[in-house]
Amino acid sequence: MNLKENNASLEGTRIIISGGGIGGVSAALALAQKGAAVELFEKSAEFREVGAGLQIGPHGWRMLEQWGVLDIAVNAGYLPKAIQFRDAVSGDDLLRLSFDEDFERHYGGRYLVIHRSDLLSILVDAARDAGAQLLNNVKVVDAATEHEGDCVKVKAEIKDQHGLRSVEAEVLLAFDGIHSTLRKKFISDQPVPSGYVAYRGTSSLAEDKGMSELEDVLGYIGPDCHFIQYPLRCGELLNQVGVFRSKNYFDAIDNGAVPEEWGTNKELSVAYKHCHQSVQSRVDYLWKDRWWKMSDREPLDNWKKGRIILLGDAAHPPLQYLASGAVMAMEDAACIADYAADYVAENGEVNWDHILDEVQAERIPRCTRIQTTGRFWGDLWHESGRARAIRNELFRAVSGTGWYKYADWLWRYDHRERAYVKNPDLGKMPEELKDIVGS
Amino acid sequence: MNLKENNASLEGTRIIISGGGIGGVSAALALAQKGAAVELFEKSAEFREVGAGLQIGPHGWRMLEQWGVLDIAVNAGYLPKAIQFRDAVSGDDLLRLSFDEDFERHYGGRYLVIHRSDLLSILVDAARDAGAQLLNNVKVVDAATEHEGDCVKVKAEIKDQHGLRSVEAEVLLAFDGIHSTLRKKFISDQPVPSGYVAYRGTSSLAEDKGMSELEDVLGYIGPDCHFIQYPLRCGELLNQVGVFRSKNYFDAIDNGAVPEEWGTNKELSVAYKHCHQSVQSRVDYLWKDRWWKMSDREPLDNWKKGRIILLGDAAHPPLQYLASGAVMAMEDAACIADYAADYVAENGEVNWDHILDEVQAERIPRCTRIQTTGRFWGDLWHESGRARAIRNELFRAVSGTGWYKYADWLWRYDHRERAYVKNPDLGKMPEELKDIVGS
Numbered sequence: 001m002n003l004k005e006n007n008a009s010l011e012g013t014r015i016i017i018s019g020g021g022i023g024g025v026s027a028a029l030a031l032a033q034k035g036a037a038v039e040l041f042e043k044s045a046e047f048r049e050v051g052a053g054l055q056i057g058p059h060g061w062r063m064l065e066q067w068g069v070l071d072i073a074v075n076a077g078y079l080p081k082a083i084q085f086r087d088a089v090s091g092d093d094l095l096r097l098s099f100d101e102d103f104e105r106h107y108g109g110r111y112l113v114i115h116r117s118d119l120l121s122i123l124v125d126a127a128r129d130a131g132a133q134l135l136n137n138v139k140v141v142d143a144a145t146e147h148e149g150d151c152v153k154v155k156a157e158i159k160d161q162h163g164l165r166s167v168e169a170e171v172l173l174a175f176d177g178i179h180s181t182l183r184k185k186f187i188s189d190q191p192v193p194s195g196y197v198a199y200r201g202t203s204s205l206a207e208d209k210g211m212s213e214l215e216d217v218l219g220y221i222g223p224d225c226h227f228i229q230y231p232l233r234c235g236e237l238l239n240q241v242g243v244f245r246s247k248n249y250f251d252a253i254d255n256g257a258v259p260e261e262w263g264t265n266k267e268l269s270v271a272y273k274h275c276h277q278s279v280q281s282r283v284d285y286l287w288k289d290r291w292w293k294m295s296d297r298e299p300l301d302n303w304k305k306g307r308i309i310l311l312g313d314a315a316h317p318p319l320q321y322l323a324s325g326a327v328m329a330m331e332d333a334a335c336i337a338d339y340a341a342d343y344v345a346e347n348g349e350v351n352w353d354h355i356l357d358e359v360q361a362e363r364i365p366r367c368t369r370i371q372t373t374g375r376f377w378g379d380l381w382h383e384s385g386r387a388r389a390i391r392n393e394l395f396r397a398v399s400g401t402g403w404y405k406y407a408d409w410l411w412r413y414d415h416r417e418r419a420y421v422k423n424p425d426l427g428k429m430p431e432e433l434k435d436i437v438g439s
Numbered sequence: 440m441n442l443k444e445n446n447a448s449l450e451g452t453r454i455i456i457s458g459g460g461i462g463g464v465s466a467a468l469a470l471a472q473k474g475a476a477v478e479l480f481e482k483s484a485e486f487r488e489v490g491a492g493l494q495i496g497p498h499g500w501r502m503l504e505q506w507g508v509l510d511i512a513v514n515a516g517y518l519p520k521a522i523q524f525r526d527a528v529s530g531d532d533l534l535r536l537s538f539d540e541d542f543e544r545h546y547g548g549r550y551l552v553i554h555r556s557d558l559l560s561i562l563v564d565a566a567r568d569a570g571a572q573l574l575n576n577v578k579v580v581d582a583a584t585e586h587e588g589d590c591v592k593v594k595a596e597i598k599d600q601h602g603l604r605s606v607e608a609e610v611l612l613a614f615d616g617i618h619s620t621l622r623k624k625f626i627s628d629q630p631v632p633s634g635y636v637a638y639r640g641t642s643s644l645a646e647d648k649g650m651s652e653l654e655d656v657l658g659y660i661g662p663d664c665h666f667i668q669y670p671l672r673c674g675e676l677l678n679q680v681g682v683f684r685s686k687n688y689f690d691a692i693d694n695g696a697v698p699e700e701w702g703t704n705k706e707l708s709v710a711y712k713h714c715h716q717s718v719q720s721r722v723d724y725l726w727k728d729r730w731w732k733m734s735d736r737e738p739l740d741n742w743k744k745g746r747i748i749l750l751g752d753a754a755h756p757p758l759q760y761l762a763s764g765a766v767m768a769m770e771d772a773a774c775i776a777d778y779a780a781d782y783v784a785e786n787g788e789v790n791w792d793h794i795l796d797e798v799q800a801e802r803i804p805r806c807t808r809i810q811t812t813g814r815f816w817g818d819l820w821h822e823s824g825r826a827r828a829i830r831n832e833l834f835r836a837v838s839g840t841g842w843y844k845y846a847d848w849l850w851r852y853d854h855r856e857r858a859y860v861k862n863p864d865l866g867k868m869p870e871e872l873k874d875i876v877g878s
Contacts, residue, residue, distance in 0.1 A: 090870075379825065386818065387826035394833040397841065431529075 009344040010337075011035035016156050016169040018140035018182060020047050022054075022116070023312030023329025024175030025123040025134065029067055030337035032130035039167065040132060041158055043139035047124045049116035051292075052202045053232050053239030055217065056119075058411045060327035061109030063334045069126050076122065077114030078231045081215040087392055088222025091276035094395035096216075097403045106404060107411045113217065113230050113239070115202075116326075137161060143172050143182060145306025152352075154307040171307045171352045173336065175329065178295065180314035185305060191295035194319055194378065195249040197263025198241055198294055201286040205231055205238040210281070214238065220279050223384035225271055227279045242286050243294065243320075244271035245382065263291050294319060296375070299368040303360045307352055311336070316367035321377035322410060324370055331366070335359055335415040358421060365420040365427025366413065372429055373410075448783040449776075450474035455595050455608040457579035457621060459486050461493075461555070462751030462768025463614030464562040464573065468506055469776035471569035478606065479571060480597055482578035486563045488555035490731075491641045492671050492678030494656065495558075497850045499766035500548030502773045508565045515561065516553030517670045520654040526831055527661025530715035533834035535655075536842045545843060546850045552656065552669050552678070554641075555765075576600060582611050582621060584745025591791075593746040610746045610791045612775065614768065617734065619753035624744060630734035633758055633817065634688040636702025637680055637733055640725040644670055644677040649720070653677065659718050662823035664710055666718045681725050682733065682759075683710035684821065702730050733758060735814070738807040742799045746791055750775070755806035760816040761849060763809055770805070774798055774854040797860060804859040804866025805852065811868055812849075 013036045017024045020042025028040045056064070056073075064070040085095045097103070099111045128134055141164070143156040154172040157164055174182035178191055206212060217230040224245035232239045246267055252259035265288050272280050296319045303310040312329035339362075340355045383391050398406070409426070413419070420426050452475045456463045459481025467479045495503070495512075503509040524533045536542070538550045567573055580603070582595040593611040596603055613621035617630055645651060656669040663684035671678045685706055691698035704727050711719050735758045742749040751768035778801075779794045822830050837845070848865070852858070859865050 380829070383825065383829070386822070387829055390819070390822075390826055390829045390833055394829055394836060397833060397836045402836065 009034055009341045010350065013037065013171075013340075013350055014169040015039070016041070016140070016143075016154065016167060016172045017175055018143075018156070018172065019175035019177055019180075019312070019314070020044070020124075020134060020136070021049065021175060021177060021312065021329070022120055022123065022326045023333060024173070025120060025127050026063075026067075026330045027173050027175060027311070027333035027336060028132035028134060029069075029123055029127035029130055030333045031340070032127055032132035033067065034337050034341045036337075036340075038127075038132040039169070040127070040134045041138040041140050041156075042134070042136050045136055047120055047134070047136065049120045051116050052200050053113055053230060053241070054116045054119060054326055055230075055323035056112040056114060056327060057323065058104075058107035058109030058111060059324070059413050060330055061107075061112060062414070063327075063330050064112075065109070066334065067126065069122050072122050073114055073119060074112060076118040076233070077112050078233065078235055079110055080113060080217045080230055083111065083217040084219065085395055086218065086220050087388075088220035088225060088227060088272075088275045088279050091220075091278050092392070094221075094392055095399040095403065097400060102401065106401075111217070113232060115232050115237075115239075118233070119326075135160075139181075140172075140174075140176065141181065143174075143185075143308050145308060152307060169307075170350070171309070171356070174308060174310045174314045175312040175332075176314050178297070178313040178317040180310065182308060183310055183314050185308070186302065186310060187300060189297060189300075191297055191317065193249070194294045194296070194375075195246055195253070195262075196243050196294045196378070197246050197249075197267070198243045198292040198320070199268055199286040199288075200242075200290075200292070201240050202232065202237045203240070203285050205235060208238055210278075211238055219381075220275070221381040222275055222279075223388060224382055225275065226381050227272070227275070227282065229282070238285070240282060240285055242268070242272070242283060244268070246293075263293055296371055299364075299371050301364065303364060304356045307356070309336075309356050309359065311363075315363075316371055318367075318371045319374040319378050321374045321381065322370055324374075324410065328367055328370060331413070331415055332359075332363055335363055338416055358418075361421045361424070362415060362418055363420070365424045366415075369427045369429070370410070376429070448473055448780045449789065452476065452610075452779075452789055453608040454478070455480070455579070455582075455593065455606060455611045456614055457582075457595070457611065458614035458616055458619075458751070458753070459483070459563075459573060459575070460488065460614060460616060460751065460768070461559055461562065461765045462772060463612070464559060464566050465502075465506075465769045466612050466614060466750065466772035466775060467571035467573060468508075468562055468566035468569055469772045470779070471566055471571035472506065473776050473780045475776075475779075477566075477571040478608070479566070479573045480577040480579050481573070481575050484575055486559055486573070486575065488559045490555050491639050492552055492669060492680070493555045493558060493765055494669075494762035495551040495553060495766060496762065497543075497546035497548030497550060498763070498852050499769055500551060501853070502766075502769050503551075504548070505773065506565065508561050511561050512553055512558060513551060515557040515672070516551050517672065517674055518549060519552060519656045519669055522550065522656040523658065524834055525657065525659050526827075527659035527664060527666060527711075527714045527718050530659075530717050531831070533660075533831050534838040534842065536839060541840065545840075550656070552671060554671050554676070554678075557672070558765075574599075578620075579611075579613075579615065580620065582613075582624075582747050584747060591746060608746075609789070610748070610795070613747060613749045613753045614751040614771075615753050617736070617752040617756040619749065621747060622749055622753050624747070625741065625749060626739060628736060628739075630736055630756065632688065633733045633735070633814075634685055634692070634701075635682050635733045635817070636685050636688075636706070637682045637731040637759070638707055638725040638727075639681075639729075639731070640679050641671065641676045642679070642724050644674055647677055649717075650677055658820075659714070660820040661714055661718075662827060663821055664714065665820050666711070666714070666721065668721070677724070679721060679724055681707070681711070681722060683707070685732075702732055735810055738803075738810050740803065742803060743795045746795070748775075748795050748798065750802075754802075755810055757806075757810045758813040758817050760813045760820065761809055763813075763849065767806055767809060770852070770854055771798075771802055774802055777855055797857075800860045800863070801854060801857055802859070804863045805854075808866045808868070809849070815868070 017040040220227040246262040249262035311332040456479040659666040685701040688701040750771040
C-alpha cells in the first residue's frame with residue numbers, strides 16, 4: 001500500500017512529531033502523504049492506546065476517507081445504527097438520532113466506533129506505508145527554535161536507551177498528550193480535574209443475553225453519572241463506560257484539602273444505586289483494576305512558539321462529553337498538512353511561520369469551542385431535579401433530525417473551509433448558552 | 440335577545456347559585472338556557488370583577504359560542520395574533536404560537552382577551568335574558584341538605600338588607616370564590632400563598648409609542664418574575680400584569696414568622712432590576728394602589744355534600760399561570776348544565792345525586808390537573824441559572840405548532856366527551872413531569 005499522494009508538495013521538508021498517540025500518528029500520516037520527511041518519537045515501547053472504544057463522528061470519518069484508511073477502519077470497527085439517550089434513573093427513552101442515509105447526506109460521513117488500539121494500529125501502518133519514520137522508546141525532552149542567519153530550525157533533545165541526542169527539523173509538532181512535556185514551555189498550568197471518574201470495560205457481546213441485540217451507541221444520563229454502551233469489533237465486543245461524580249473528591253475539595261484518592265471501587269459500588277436496573281446491572285462488567293480521573297485544561301490562546309506548535313491533547317485536552325478528543329487531534333493533523341500543502345501550491349515554497357499562524361488561527365477557536373461546550377455538555381447530562389426534567393423534555397422535543405442543529409457546528413466542520421480563521425467568534429459559546437456555562 | 444334553548448329540559452327545576460362572578464353567572468346562564476329556575480345571590484352591590492384583562496383560550500371560546508355570546512364578547516375584546524414568550528433578562532424571543540387558521544382548526548376556537556368586567560356584564564345580560572334571577576346585596580351564609588320523606592332539597596340561609604331568611608331549591612351551586620363561605624362545610628383549609636404578588640394596570644395603547652404595534656399576548660419570563668402584556672377593548676387599552684416573588688414573604692417564612700405585609704410598592708420598585716429594559720421601563724404603568732397576593736388551594740377530592748356542590752374558585756382555585764381560572768369555572772357551569780340536560784334527555788327526569796356525582800367525577804381530575812400543572816408552569820417560568828437556559832432552549836425548540844402537544848390537554852378539552860369520567864388518571868401529572876413537580 002502506497003498512500004503517498006501524487007502531489008507530494010512538502011517533499012524535502014523535515015518534520016518532528018513528539019508523541020505517537022492518535023493525533024501524532026495521524027499527523028505523521030497526513031504530512032508523509034504530502035511528501036514531508038516525518039520523524040515521530042514515542043516514549044513508550046509500543047504504539048498503543050489506553051482505554052477501549054472510541055467514537056469517530058462524521059467529522060473524523062471524512063479524514064479517514066481522505067487518508068485512504070476508511071475501509072480498513074470500518075472493517076475493524078462497528079457502524080452503529082443510531083445514537084440513543086435514555087434517562088439513567090427512569091430508563092426512559094429521551095432521544096434517538098439515526099445514522100441513516102439522511103444523516104450521511106447531511107454530514108458527509110457516518111458514525112464509526114472502533115477500538116482505540118485498532119485505530120492506532122491502522123494509522124501507524126498507514127503512516128509507515130506513506131514513508132514516515134515512527135520510533136518507539138524515544139522521548140522528546142526539550143526543544144527550541146534556533147536562528148542561523150536567514151535559516152530557522154527547531155532543535156529537539158531526544159532521549160532513548162543510548163542517552164540524549166539532538167535532532168533538527170523545520171518544525172516540531174508537540175502531540176505529547178494531556179501531560180505534555182513541551183506545553184511547559186508555554187504555560188505552567190495543570191490539568192483541571194472534573195471530579196468525575198471513568199470506569200471502562202469490554203466483554204463478549206454475543207453471549208450477553210441482555211445486550212446481544214444492541215446496535216446503537218446507547219447513553220444513559222442521570223444525576224451525577226452516566227453510562228455508555230456500544231458494540232465494538234464487528235459486534236463481537238461490548239464496550240461500556242461508566243462515569244460518575246466522586247463524592248470523595250468533592251468532599252475533600254469542600255474541606256480545602258487536596259483529595260488523596262478518589263473514584264475508587266468503593267465509590268463505584270454505590271455510584272449507580274439511584275439508577276435504573278438496566279444501568280445498575282451492568283456495573284459488574286466494568287474493569288475494576290483501573291479507572292480514569294477525567295480532566296481537561298483551560299483553553300490556551302497561543303499554541304506556537306517559533307517552530308514548535310502544541311497540538312492534540314497537549315494543546316486542547318477536552319472533557320470527553322462530545323466524544324471528540326481523538327477527532328480534534330486528527331483535525332489538527334489534517335489541518336497542518338493541508339494548510340502547508342495549500343501554501344506551497346499557492347506560493348511555490350513553504351513558510352512555516354505563516355502556516356503555523358494559520359493553523360492556530362483556525363484551530364484555537366475551534367478547539368476552545370469544543371472544550372467549553374464539552375464542560376457544558378457534561379453538566380447537562382448530569383442535571384438533577386427540575387433542570388433534569390426540563391432537559392429530558394428538551395431531548396424528547398428534538399429527538400431525530402431536530403438534533404442536527406446542535407451537532408452541525410461539531411460534525412459538519414471542515415478545516416479546509418477555514419471558517420474559524422474567517423470568523424474567530426465561532427469559537428465563542430452561543431449567547432443563549434452562556435448562562436448555562438456561567439452559572 | 441332570548442337565549443333560552445328550545446330543548447328546555449330542566450323546566451321547573453329550582454337552582455340556587457351563591458356568587459356572581461364569572462363562574463356563577465355562567466352557570467346561571469347555562470342552566471337558565473336549559474329551562475331551570477335559577478336564583479343567583481351576589482353579596483356585592485353590583486356585578487363587577489376586580490382586575491383587568493382576562494385570557495380566554497379556545498377551551499373557553501367554544502362555551503361562549505355554545506351560549507350565544509361569542510360575537511358580543513369578541514366585539515368587546517381583542518383577538519391577539521399570537522402568544523409570545525421572551526426571556527425577561529435578555530429580552531430574547533423564545534417562542535411564538537400563532538393564533539391562525541391552523542390553530543383554529545386544531546383547537547376548534549380562537550384565543551380571546553377581554554376585560555373581566557366586560558365579560559361579566561355580557562354574561563349577566565345573557566343570563567337575565569335567559570330568565571335567570573340575579574340578585575345583588577344578598578349573601579348565602581349557610582346551607583344544608585334536608586330530607587322530607589322521599590323529597591330532598593337544599594335550604595340556604597341568605598342575608599340581605601332586611602336580615603336573614605331561608606330559600607329552598609333542588610340544588611345549590613357554591614361559586615363563592617377562593618374565600619368561599621360554603622367550602623368551610625367541606626374542609627377547614629386555607630388558601631396556599633405562592634409568595635408571588637401581581638400588579639396590574641391598563642393604559643391607553645394608541646398613545647403609547649413603545650407599544651402601539653402590539654398585536655400579541657406577550658409574556659416576559661425570568662428569574663423570580665414575569666410580565667404580561669396584551670391589548671384590550673379592540674386595541675384601545677394596553678393590559679399589563681407584573682408578577683414577582685416577594686422577598687419579604689420568603690424572608691419572613693424562613694424566619695418562622697407569618698409575613699405581615701408583602702409585595703409592597705417598595706418591593707415592586709426593585710423586582711425587575713435584573714430584567715431587560717423593555718420590561719423595566721413598563722413598571723411605571725402598573726397601578727400602585729392595589730396588588731394581589733397570588734394563592735391557590737390544595738386540590739380537594741370531594742366537592743359534593745348532599746345537594747350542595749362547590750364549583751369555580753370555591754372548589755379549585757388555581758395559580759394564574761395557565762390563564763384558565765375563569766375558563767375552569769365556565770367549564771364547571773357548562774358541565775353541570777349539559778350533564779343535567781343529558782340525564783333528563785335519557786331518563787325523562789332529573790336525578791341530582793347522580794348528576795352531581797358525574798359532574799365531580801369529570802371535573803375534579805380535570806381541575807386537579809390544572810391546579811398542579813399551574814404550579815409547575817409557574818416554576819418553569821421563574822427558573823434561574825442552568826434550568827432557565829435549558830427551559831429557554833426547550834421553548835425555542837417547540838416554538839410554533841410544536842407547542843400544541845403541551846396545550847392539547849388544556850385547550851382541546853370538551854366536557855361533553857366525559858374524558859376524565861372515563862379515565863380519572865388523566866388528572867394526574869404526566870409521569871415525565873413528576874420529577875419537576877416533586878423537587
